[in-house]
Amino acid sequence: MPAVTPFSDRASFPMKKLFLAGYPLPELTELLTPLPRYRAEQIFSRISRGAASFGEMTELPKSLRSELAERFSVYSSGVSARLEDGDGTVKLQITLHDGSKIESVLLNDGKGRNTACLSTQAGCPVSCVFCKTGALAFKRSLVSAEIVEQFLFLRKTASAAAGTDESGGGGSSVSNIVVMGMGEPLLNLKELRRAIAVITAKEGLALSPRRITVSTSGIAAGIRDLAENGPPVRLALSLTTADRELRERLMPVTRTNPLEEVTAALEIYQKKENRRVTLEMVLLGGVNTRQKDVEALERFADGLDVIVNLIPWNSVEGMSFEGRALREPEKGEFAFFTGLLEKRGIPYTRRRRKGRGVGGACGQLGATD
Numbered sequence: 001m002p003a004v005t006p007f008s009d010r011a012s013f014p015m016k017k018l019f020l021a022g023y024p025l026p027e028l029t030e031l032l033t034p035l036p037r038y039r040a041e042q043i044f045s046r047i048s049r050g051a052a053s054f055g056e057m058t059e060l061p062k063s064l065r066s067e068l069a070e071r072f073s074v075y076s077s078g079v080s081a082r083l084e085d086g087d088g089t090v091k092l093q094i095t096l097h098d099g100s101k102i103e104s105v106l107l108n109d110g111k112g113r114n115t116a117c118l119s120t121q122a123g124c125p126v127s128c129v130f131c132k133t134g135a136l137a138f139k140r141s142l143v144s145a146e147i148v149e150q151f152l153f154l155r156k157t158a159s160a161a162a163g164t165d166e167s168g169g170g171g172s173s174v175s176n177i178v179v180m181g182m183g184e185p186l187l188n189l190k191e192l193r194r195a196i197a198v199i200t201a202k203e204g205l206a207l208s209p210r211r212i213t214v215s216t217s218g219i220a221a222g223i224r225d226l227a228e229n230g231p232p233v234r235l236a237l238s239l240t241t242a243d244r245e246l247r248e249r250l251m252p253v254t255r256t257n258p259l260e261e262v263t264a265a266l267e268i269y270q271k272k273e274n275r276r277v278t279l280e281m282v283l284l285g286g287v288n289t290r291q292k293d294v295e296a297l298e299r300f301a302d303g304l305d306v307i308v309n310l311i312p313w314n315s316v317e318g319m320s321f322e323g324r325a326l327r328e329p330e331k332g333e334f335a336f337f338t339g340l341l342e343k344r345g346i347p348y349t350r351r352r353r354k355g356r357g358v359g360g361a362c363g364q365l366g367a368t369d
């Protein structure tokens with residue numbers, strides 16, 4: 001958290017403005033001292049309901065609005081492009097205050113339920129070979145404001161599409177969050193935690209943590225930290241394959257986070273949260289659709305409460321694995337894989353393919369400067 005500057009101390013106020021959208025209420029209250037708590041609550045609530053500037057907070061005295069505007073900004077980032085797919089998926093390209101670009105996606109299930117897919121890093125240091133984000137240079141982790149703002153921008157997009165007014169509060173047009181965008185969330189858990197504290201606060205957006213799913217490539221220490229210190233969100237593991245040797249080549253993170261450590265961490269999480277974990281399997285044609293991969297998956301899942309989510313790879317031009325171009329799985333490969341899962345009684349679902357027309361599907365995110 002940035003150093004807290006007493007509200008009335010102009011002399012020591014830093015030159016750079018602080019961005020209020022990312023402050024959980026207790027931190028905001030402290031930051032705005034000596035303003036009374038109810039003022040901090042008013043500001044927190046108005047930001048949650050979509051106010052993008054202090055000028056919009058007309059319930060505050062004019063002099064206070066001016067003083068706040070002099071010293072703080074509500075947002076740190078802005079939407080620089082909006083791309084809409086024919087299937088209703090909307091991808092936003094967001095420019096951060098330092099010029100870095102990230103992407104966030106609004107997914108609609110066709111029944112009026114919207115899910116926000118959020119990013120936690122600009123680029124990703126994990127470098128999974130099948131992911132466009134992983135091929136980009138890693139810039140930095142996002143701060144809380146940059147994560148919360150993605151949600152607020154997507155919510156504005158959803159409200160505009162539905163013709164609803166979010167400023168009055170009373171239910172959000174986005175009911176679920178998946179932290180599956182750019183970056184490895186558990187390498188940025190501290191700021192993600194602050195962002196989730198903002199998004200779940202009852203004084204503001206009040207989204208249940210049960211409606212938030214965090215997806216990790218398998219950072220064992222991060223899973224343990226999440227289990228021990230919360231928040232109580234749902235967890236997905238991007239497994240891809242449980243064949244150790246192949247996984248080390250596809251997801252180099254496996255070398256420092258062996259699958260046995262990941263399993264042990266998942267056991268701690270399940271003991272604490274008593275929740276089923278999703279195992280995401282990005283299926284790469286001719287690579288991880290073998291019988292051997294299903295057998296390894298079965299061994300990995302043994303003793304855990306899991307559901308497998310199959311994600312046929314979404315193609316990204318120019319991506320290759322050890323000199324061979326990556327390709328989507330053929331129908332036959334997919335049927336072979338699911339047939340083996342069924343034979344072994346491993347529960348699975350297939351992810352609906354959304355947002356491919358705008359490069360907004362799983363593994364396709366990667367804004368460039």
Ligand code: SF4
Nearest residue numbers: 124127128131134183
């Ligand atoms: S799949 Fe996730 S963890 Fe792997 S490179 Fe892409 S963003 Fe990073």
